[in-house]
Amino acid sequence: MAHEVTWAEHTEATLREAGHRSGSGRRAVIEVLGRRGCLMSAHDILDELRAGGRGIGFATVYRALETLNELGLVRRVDPGTGSAAYEPVHPSGEHHHHVVCDRCGDVAPFSDDALERAIHELSRRIGREIEGHEVVLRGSCTACRTR
Ligand SMILES: [Zn+2]
Numbered sequence: 135m136a137h138e139v140t141w142a143e144h145t146e147a148t149l150r151e152a153g154h155r156s157g158s159g160r161r162a163v164i165e166v167l168g169r170r171g172c173l174m175s176a177h178d179i180l181d182e183l184r185a186g187g188r189g190i191g192f193a194t195v196y197r198a199l200e201t202l203n204e205l206g207l208v209r210r211v212d213p214g215t216g217s218a219a220y221e222p223v224h225p226s227g228e229h230h231h232h233v234v235c236d237r238c239g240d241v242a243p244f245s246d247d248a249l250e251r252a253i254h255e256l257s258r259r260i261g262r263e264i265e266g267h268e269v270v271l272r273g274s275c276t277a278c279r280t281r
């Protein structure tokens with residue numbers, strides 16, 4: 135069975151090819167982001183690293199994210215919660231979208247084949263080669279609705 139390349143592995147390889155020396159700080163950022171596999175702000179990443187006992191500076195996390203963003207390995211997304219967050223970008227094009235709670239800022243991922251097909255159909259109808267799309271749905275989460 136072929137080993138499926140994880141986002142973290144793909145990311146480390148791309149960084150090496152681009153001539154970036156590996157740093158333990160950046161590796162830790164990639165590890166955390168890869169494990170979550172969804173939106174994280176620089177502060178989220180910092181909190182998680184510190185909770186795991188990693189003494190790491192905000193500047194290191196921020197620089198790592200900027201480098202990953204420049205190489206197209208993460209996507210900067212503003213989910214409307216006030217702080218920019220970063221989403222891992224899979225080389226396969228595999229992705230998901232988000233539903234954001236306007237009241238508490240909770241972000242939940244979802245994916246939907248019918249939605250992807252509809253976007254594909256739409257691209258044909260409007261005669262454009264669609265290279266990317268962003269879908270953010272807004273609605274109160276269960277906790278806020280029952281509060
Ligand atoms: Zn996500």
Ligand SMILES: [Zn+2]
Nearest residue numbers: 235238275278
């Ligand atoms: Zn909520």
Ligand SMILES: [Zn+2]
Nearest residue numbers: 229231250267
């Ligand atoms: Zn999509």
